[in-house]
Amino acid sequence: MGATNTEHFTDKQNLIATIAKALGHPARVAIIEYLLKVNSCICGDIVNELPLAQPTVSQHLKELKNAGLIKGEIEGNSICYCIDEKVFKKLQAYFGNIATKMEIKKSNCC
Amino acid sequence: MGATNTEHFTDKQNLIATIAKALGHPARVAIIEYLLKVNSCICGDIVNELPLAQPTVSQHLKELKNAGLIKGEIEGNSICYCIDEKVFKKLQAYFGNIATKMEIKKSNCC
DNA sequence: ATTATTTATCGTAATATTGCAATATTATAT
DNA sequence: ATATAATATTGCAATATTACGATAAATAAT
Numbered sequence: 664m665g666a667t668n669t670e671h672f673t674d675k676q677n678l679i680a681t682i683a684k685a686l687g688h689p690a691r692v693a694i695i696e697y698l699l700k701v702n703s704c705i706c707g708d709i710v711n712e713l714p715l716a717q718p719t720v721s722q723h724l725k726e727l728k729n730a731g732l733i734k735g736e737i738e739g740n741s742i743c744y745c746i747d748e749k750v751f752k753k754l755q756a757y758f759g760n761i762a763t764k765m766e767i768k769k770s771n772c773c
Numbered sequence: 774m775g776a777t778n779t780e781h782f783t784d785k786q787n788l789i790a791t792i793a794k795a796l797g798h799p800a801r802v803a804i805i806e807y808l809l810k811v812n813s814c815i816c817g818d819i820v821n822e823l824p825l826a827q828p829t830v831s832q833h834l835k836e837l838k839n840a841g842l843i844k845g846e847i848e849g850n851s852i853c854y855c856i857d858e859k860v861f862k863k864l865q866a867y868f869g870n871i872a873t874k875m876e877i878k879k880s881n882c883c
Numbered sequence: 884a885t886t887a888t889t890t891a892t893c894g895t896a897a898t899a900t901t902g903c904a905a906t907a908t909t910a911t912a913t
Numbered sequence: 914a915t916a917t918a919a920t921a922t923t924g925c926a927a928t929a930t931t932a933c934g935a936t937a938a939a940t941a942a943t
Contacts, residue, residue, distance in 0.1 A: 664902045665928025671824035672799035676806070684797030688931085689782035689790040696786070699874055707889070714781035716933050721891055723931095740940050741889060748875050755868040762865045764809055765858050774932040775898030798901085817919065829902050831921055836900095850910050851919055 679757060682750055685730030690715055690723050695732065698746050707741030789867060792860055795840030800825055800833050805842065808856050817851030 669677050686692055690713055697712050710720045724744060727733045732751075735744045779787050796802055800823055807822050820830045834854060837843045842861075845854045 664926075665900055665930095667798060667901065667929090668825065669799055672803055676799040676802045679802050680797055680799040683793045683795075683802070685793075687790055687794030687797040688777060689779055689786040690931095692786045692789050692793070693782055695871075699871060710890090715778065715931095717890075718892080718934080719932050725891085726930095742891095746875065748872075751868060751871050751875065755865070755872045758861060758865040758868055761805075761809060761861050762858075765856065765861065774896070775930055777899090777931065800901095820919085825901095826903050827920075828904080828922080832901080835921085847909085847920095850912095852921095 678753075681730050682732065682754060685727055685732050688723065690720070691727055691732075694720075694723060694727060695746065698733065698744060709744065788863075791840050792842065792864060795837055795842050798833065800830070801837055801842075804830075804833060804837060805856065808843065808854060819854065 667680075672680075686695070693713060694709060697709060709724070710717045713720050715723075724733070724735070728735055728744075731747055731749075733744050734747050735742055777790075782790075796805070803823060804819060807819060819834070820827045823830050825833075834843070834845070838845055838854075841857055841859075843854050844857050845852050847853070
């Protein structure tokens, strides 16, 4: 097959999976970290920051955008990409919650 | 191609990507959430909790294990799978850090 | 108008992922 | 020893992902 079976899972599970999948490639992690570092919208040099050809980078950016991790706007000649904070707050909340749950009922595990 | 280019990225970037990739499927998110809920090692009924055939679930469990998100030990007839807390603490730290950075220098973004 | 510059899209090859039926493996129960 | 139960592995088909060259599109500079 190869096609993921989304309809049997909850919306939240699918959302987390979509976000996680978008971060499931080191180039995309690197893009996010770069955007965080420069923290600016006029960052028309992402391609030079990555060891990948321009079309490949463009494709990774598209995936990050589709998954909602970044926002992009045309800014004259180049493009303004920046992090969409909402998603990262969601991730922080999600994993924070998991950590809390683990903290509470630790012990009856290997 | 289809093969990810890990050697050009930092170890940390590759690690985060590996972990995120493992969570990049709703079935695997569901497995983690189930393990959290039951919080027990004798959980020999993960298959019944998921809308997928047994070999498929087994494969997802294997991927979670390879990525270090769960630990599994043979426990008599069935298998004891449970969450590996370290990884989730790492994730919490990572996204907490990102959230903090965003908080500090917010504003000069779209 | 022509020429850079920047980003996106198309086409395509290589590889990976998803899913399951069939089968193997391993331990428990009879 | 044989049957039952739980999990893993194999093999395979369908689909997705990754990567990049070639090319397009759109703005900026000359």
